[in-house]
Amino acid sequence: MxxxxxxxxxxxxxxxxxxxxxxxxxxxxxxxxxxxxxxxLGTPLESPIDDGLSEAEAKAMKYKAILAGRFGIPSEQIDVSVRTAPDGMMRVDSATVFLTGRQLKALD
Structure with missing residues (x-):
């Protein structure tokens, strides 16, 4: 051996x-x-994160939660629009609330 x-x-x-x-x-x-x-192997470069976009998205989620609470509806029924401002930053532009007929009658 x-x-x-x-x-x-x-x-x-x-x-x-x-x-x-x-x-x-x-x-x-x-x-x-x-x-x-x-x-x-080459290390892939990460794309730079746009801090303005993440801040705008956070505000959009906050507004969505506030509107859902005020109307007593699920957040899926709310659409918050985020757009690019003239200065290039992302900003919350508008919000749309979708209500069913029953939910509209409950508001009366």
Whole structure:
């Protein structure tokens, strides 16, 4: 029996002496190849986040919740429109409330 010191540091026992003198674990070699492959991949650049858009969306959600509470309806029945202002920033433009006939009668 031969105990071979592998290039990765592990030891393996074999019946015969290795003809090449240098052997390595299949798992360690595969892991090393994967690490090299992973490092060779380009890191995708993230698109910059428009802070004005996220702020406008937050306000739109707030207005949607306020209107839903005032009318006592689900928020799915409210549409809040966000548009680009002349200065390029996103702003809440308008809101539409959709009411059924029964909900309209309840307002009377």
């Amino acid at each position: 031969w105990a071979h010191q592998l290039i990765c540091g592990h030891t393996v026992t074999r019946k015969r002496k290795s003809p090449t003198g240098v052997i390595g674990c299949v798992k360690c070699i595969d892991a090393e190849e994967f690490e090299e492959f992973n490092e060779s």
